[in-house]
Amino acid sequence: MLNTPRTTRKPSPFYLFPFTLLLTLLLCLPWVNAQKPANPQPQPWHINGIVAALDDSQDKVKGYAFDKLAQYKPQDLKSALKKPEDIAGKTANILKNKNVNVSVRSSAALALGNLGASAQPYIKDILNFLKDEQVNVYVRGSAAVALGNLGASAQPYIRDILNFLKDEQVNVYVRGSAAVALGNLGETAQPYHKDIADILKDKQADVYVRASAAVALGKLGKATQPYLKDILDFLKDEDVDVYFRGFAAQALGNLGKTTPSYLQDVADILKDEKVNAEVRAFVAQALGNLGEAAQPYLKDILNFLKDRNVDTGIRGFAAESLGNLGASAQLYLKDILDFLKDESVKSYVRRFAASALENLGEAAQPYLQDILNFLRDERVEADIRGSAAIALSNLGEAAQPYISDILNFLKDEQVKPSIRGNAAEAFNNLGASAQPCLKNILNFLKDENIEPSVRGSAAPILGNLGQVTQPDFKDILDFLKDEQVKPSVRSSAAESLGNLGASAQPYIKDILNVLKDEQVKPSVRSSAAEALGNLKEAATPYLKDIADIIQDEKVDAGVRSSSAQALGNLRKLQVYEVVVILNSVYEPNHQNVNFETWRFLAYFFGGGTNDVKTLLKWLGNPQSLPTQFNYEDSKKTLKVLRDAWIGSQGLERLQQDLATKIARVARRASWKPQDIPLLQNHYNNLKKGGYNQADTVHSAIHDVVIGRWLSLAQNIILIHAAFWLALIFAYPKFPHTLAVFFWNPWIRKILGVGYVGFLLTWVPYFRRQLFEPFKPSLLADAELEHFDDDAYFPESNVIIPDSKEIKALTQALPKIQGQIILEGDSGLGKSMFLRHVVANSKRIFVYLPAQKCDKGVIKAIQNKMHGQAQDAGFLKNLIYSGAIDICIDGLNEVSTDTRAKITDFVDRSFRGNIIMTTQPLEWIPPSTTKTYYLQPLESHQIDLFLVSRQPKLLKDAKIQGKYYKNACIRYLANALNLQQPPEELEAAQRILSNPMDLTLVALMLSQGNTPDLFRLQEQQYNQMAEEFWYKWKYEFPLERFSQAVYQMRLNDENTLPAGQFPQELQALADKKYKMVVRRQSWDREGKAQKEWYFRHDKIMDFFLMQNFLGESTEAETRLIDHMGDPRFRGVYTKSGLTLPFLKRTTEAQSSHRRE
Structure with missing residues (x-):
């Protein structure tokens, strides 16, 4: 916002506060130097560093980032930023974040104002920030200034800004800032100029806001023409405070040539002694800003200046305005000089006039001799002579002959050091004009009798010399190394060398040597480093040398830090170089005091890379x-x-x-x-x-x-486990190749490291995988390919052990668990039940005819696995753990020795799931088993059983459907006729209650035959033998075939000799009879082979019985020898019904041949 007019030696008519604030911020930052360009060109890594700093945990670091951003021109930012909208969004987020320090938010607002069109989406946020009464008013004023900098981008929101300006609820200072913002928008705000003028004319409005409106109008150029009279009226209004009328004077001064019609009115105010003197002074300053347009009124300004009735301080303002007139004031230079010499005028008033002399520049050239004489006149006060020295320096080459006089003035110890310092700063303006006097300048800088601060102020002249010769440059370098010269003076001189630019290129090596020279003071070496950094491209070939200085731990930390900053101006710093800058945070004079500066510099010179961000999360006092x-x-x-x-x-x-x-x-x-x-x-x-x-x-x-x-x-365990898992998964496909890994005890134990065998034993899935390849072989004897589960009759009953309760077998034993013996007469369905269980279970089963266990159950299982399960102990463990369920069928059909081996196995495998079937016999069962007694069919079950066979009859059966059912009813009524003798009825009931015999009855009924219950197998055989004779033209070799079956039984074998009786076995296997079946099995090499078996032991008993019939000695011997042998139990049961069988058979066959 506007600044109060004040006594000053420089032309400063009512600066807007935010610009003053911004300038102050920029100048106080450690990277800013007055001799450096005001708007440096941004390097890409610098911009990236600034963007990264906006995410820092410390608010002040964000503030420094915004301040640095404000140093760049918008067009430079636009070219350097890849995505300006990204930084605009990030800046807006910080602005909206109420947890962030208000000064940082203010800087964010100013930064948004510098981003142009990219900031347009966030203008609304700036407006909201302006309205936030909890924010400091000066900070909100900065936000208003930012809006004014946005130009055309702010056009959609000008109405909002105007409303904000009119809102009397808003702080007047902030409203004034909004007015200035509108003024800064220029032509963009043109539609609203009248609104601004109305605020100026509104006497009810706050005077401060009205004054701000006047300043805003003063920025609008020709567009203000219609409102000049309003500004002038405000200026003349004696009811308005003098301070605010000064604002109007400033506005008129800013309008320049657009106000010619009102200049006379302005000048009249200056001449009107009735007008307040301060207002007249403001008018004088305004006229001074008009340049040539004010020339007709210079005399009036001088008269005002000489008017002793006016306060001297106020006259000083008028004197200062003369300097702004430039060449227009040339005609009155003599009067100004005379005024300066007039000792009757207060010295501080003359000092104001002296500042005007400084600003005249080349316009003062015709009076150069007068100025010089004035400078030499020791009777004139020192500070006024200092202004004369500055005036000389502004003359450029024309002042060259008088450099020695300026130097003499600087040496004058009678003059205060501060005044000589100011004159010394002006000395720098001589530039290349001072080159011929380089020797004298260096001698001046070396002169220990001169105050160091004065010499330090004059040192930057070395950087303004332009092209210098080798000998001259050598003198400068010698000066830098001269230990007799104060380090502060040498530092200033060294720093100024960076301003030589390309002209210093031949001497960069020499500057670098100063930086490396350990004999040189650290402060001077730091300045040499800074000079190298300012030389930009010219210093590029020496990047490595500067980097080496940074890494040299023997070098002073301050020198290393300065070198790092210099290098950061030439290229992006690496992490190990950024650390050197960050070290300043840890120095005693920096800890917790402005340390955020160094954090920002770390981002700035390090390019804000991810590595730098990571570093600053941990080092340099992060927030957390x-x-x-x-x-x-x-x-x-x-x-x-x-x-x-x-x-x-x-x-x-x-x-x-x-x-x-x-x-x-x-x-x-x-x-x-x-x-x-x-x-x-x-x-x-x-x-x-x-x-x-x-x-x-x-x-x-x-x-x-x-x-x-x-x-x-x-990993070893995982690889090892993966290896074994791969083996177990591959095993079903390659059992012969991989069997050695699982069934060889040494390989399994050594390569399996102990745990493999344990897992194989107790993990159900692995156990199944071990037996999966052999599943067909394990179940081969169950003849599942010939088993139709739908044909199984599930209504058969069984007596449950202990309770003696009678239940359906399938309910009593829904699954095989533990060790079970299923005992029942031949044909009751023991084997069918086993096949039913195996066919419906998802567990691994092995089905073993008891005859195959002659060498032990383990050996029988090994044979089923084609000899691969060589490790019997491992197989026993698997059985013990329940890996495989075992079905052993027909214990009564084997020798006592085989039965003993089975019993021993069951006793040892008491945790295994084993079910055994047998016909009633005298033996001692294993102690861990439970015996279930299978019962014959009951009367109502016989009828159900017969009818249930219908779907399984031959398709070409003579009797089917309801005829078959009627045939069954008639046959049962006849067979179970209560009129027959009780013995025959009981025998018929017993035979019909046997599912095996009843199945044969059903088959014969379907073929139109009447079954003979007491000779069912004989009747079936006769039908088969008759058909055999018709087909092969010779009698079925009953005697020879029966002898072969007898030998097979003696040897506990169950496979029929297919090679001896091929036609006979085919006849027996005919679907009308099904007396034998053929199934597939595997030999030890895993090759498939076909074998023939009796479908049921009742059929086998029929052929065995043929060896016991007759009156021969051999038959009698057999009858006696096998009477207690359970393998031949069925023969004795059947022989009681069929002793005359052989005679009848012989007669029948003879009769058939005769026909």
Whole structure:
């Protein structure tokens, strides 16, 4: 906003406060120097660093980023920023964040104003910021200034700004800032000029706001023409405070040539002694801003200046305005000089007039001799003579002959050092004109009798000399090394060398040598580094030399920091170089005092890379340290801290903090074996530096090493397990190839490291996989390919052990669990039940005819597995664990020795699931078994059974459907006729209650035959033999075939000799008879083969019985020898019904041949 007019030696008519504030901020930042360009060209890495700094945890760092951003021109930012809208969005977020410091938010608003069109989406946020009464009014004023800088981008919101200006609820200072913002918008705000003028004319409005409106109108150029009279009226209004009328005078002065019609009115105010003197002074200043247009009124200004009735301080303002007139004041230069010499005028009033002399520039050239004489006149006060020296320096080459006089003035010890210092600063304006006097200048700078501050102020002349010769440059270098000269003076001189630009290129090596020279004071070397940084491209070939200085731990930390900043102006700094800048945070005079400056510089020169961001999360007083430690971030952090350690050599305080942070990260994260080299590197660094934190890192390494061995062991176990898993998955496809891994005890135990066998034994899935390849072979004897589960009759009853309760077999034994014996007469369905269980179970079963267990159950199972299960102990363990359920069929059909082996096996495998079937016999069953007694069919079940066979009859059966059902009813009524003798009825009931015999009855009924219950097998055989004779033209060899069956039984075999009786077996297997079946089995080599078996032992008993019939000695001997043999029990049961069988058979066959 507007600044109060004040006594000053420079022309400063009522500066707007925000511009003053902005200038103050920029000048106070450590990177700004008055001799540097006001708008430096941004480097890409600098811009990236600024953007990164906006995310810093410290608010002040954000503020510095915005301040630095404000130094660049909008067009330069536009070319440097890849996505201006991104930084605009980030800036707007900071502006809206009420938790951020208000000054930082103010800087954010100003930065948005510098981003042009990219900031347009966020103008609304700036407006809201302006309205926030909790924010400091001066800060809100800065936001208003930002709006004014947006130009055309703010056009959609001008109405909002205007409303804001009119809102009397808003602080007047902020409203004034809004008015100035409208003025800065220029032609963009043209539609609203009248609104601004109305505020100026509104006497009810706050006078401060009206004055601001006047200043805004003063910025609008020709567009203000219609409102000049309003401004003039405001200026003349004696009811308005003098201070605010001055604003109107300033506005008129800014309008320049657009106000010719009102200049006379303005000048009349100056001449009107009735008008307040201060107002007249403001008018004088305004006239001074008009240049040539004010020439007719210069005499009036001088008269005002000479008017002793006017307060001298106010006259000083008028004197200052003369300097702004430039060549227009040339005609009155003599009067100004005379005024300066007039001792009757107060000295401080003359000082104001002296400042006007400074500003005349080349216009003062015709009076150069007068100015020089004035400078030499020791009777004139020193500070006024100082202004004369400045006036001379502004003359450029024309002042060259008088440089020695200026130097003599600077040497005059009678003059205060501060005044000589001001004159010395002006001395720098001589530029190349001072080159011939370089020797004298250097001697002046060396003169110990002259105040160091004066010499330091004059030193920058060395940077303005332009082209210098080798000898001259050598003199400058010698001056820099001269220990007799104060370091502060040499530093100023060294720093100024950076302003020589390309002309210094031949001497950069010499400047670099000054930087490297350990004999030179650190302050001078730092200035030499800064000079190198200012030389830009000219210093590019020496980047490595500067970088070496940064890394040299023997070099002073301040010199290294200056070198890092210099290098940061030439290229993006690496992490180990950024650390050197960050070290200033840890210096005693910087700790907790403006440390944010160094954090910002770390971003700025480091390019804001991810590594720099990571570094600043841990070092340089971050707001808080990271608390979340994921692996990737921790690893990245340690790498960054490793690079930082390289640059931390010689920086003790920083390195101590760095050691602490390394230990913190090493302790918190979970590391992997591949990170050991990184951790070891940190350990070595910390150990070498003598830091206790090395123990923490060593502990982390130790944990990783242990973890690595554990991981290695884990990996070995995983690989080992994966290998065995692959084997177990592949085993069903390649059983012969892979069997050695599972069934060879040595390979399984050694390669399986103990746990494999355990898992194979107790994990159900693995157990199933072991037996899966042999499933067909294990169930081959169950003849499942010939088994129709729908044909199974589930209504058969069984007596449950202990309770003696009778239940359906399928309910009593829904699954095989534990050790079970199923006992029942031949044909009751024991084998059918086993096949039913096997066919419906998802578990692995082995179906073993008892005859195949002659060498033991384990051997029988091994044979089923084609000899691959060589490890009998392992197989026993599998059985013990329930890996495979065992069905053993026909215990009564084997020898006592075989039965004993089976019993012993069952006793030893008491946890296995085993079911055995047998006909009633005298023996001692295993102690762990339960015996279930299978019952014959009851009367109502016989009818159901017969009818249930219908769907399974032959398709070409003679009797089917309801005829078959009627046939069954008639047959049962006849067979179970209660009129027949009780013995025959009982026998018929017994036969019909046997499912095997009843099945044969059903088959014969369907073929139209009447079954003979007492000779069913004989009747079936006769039908088969008759058909055999018709087909092969010879009699069925009953005697020879029966002898073969007898020998098979004696040997506990169950496979019929297919090679001896091929036609006979085919006849017996005919679908009308099904007396034998053929099934597939596998030999030891795994090859498939076909074998013939009796479909039921009742059929086998029929053929066995033929060996017991007759009156021969051999038959009698057999009858006696096998009477107690359970294998022949069925023969004795059947022979009681069929002793005359052989005679009848012989007669029948003879009769058939005769026919």
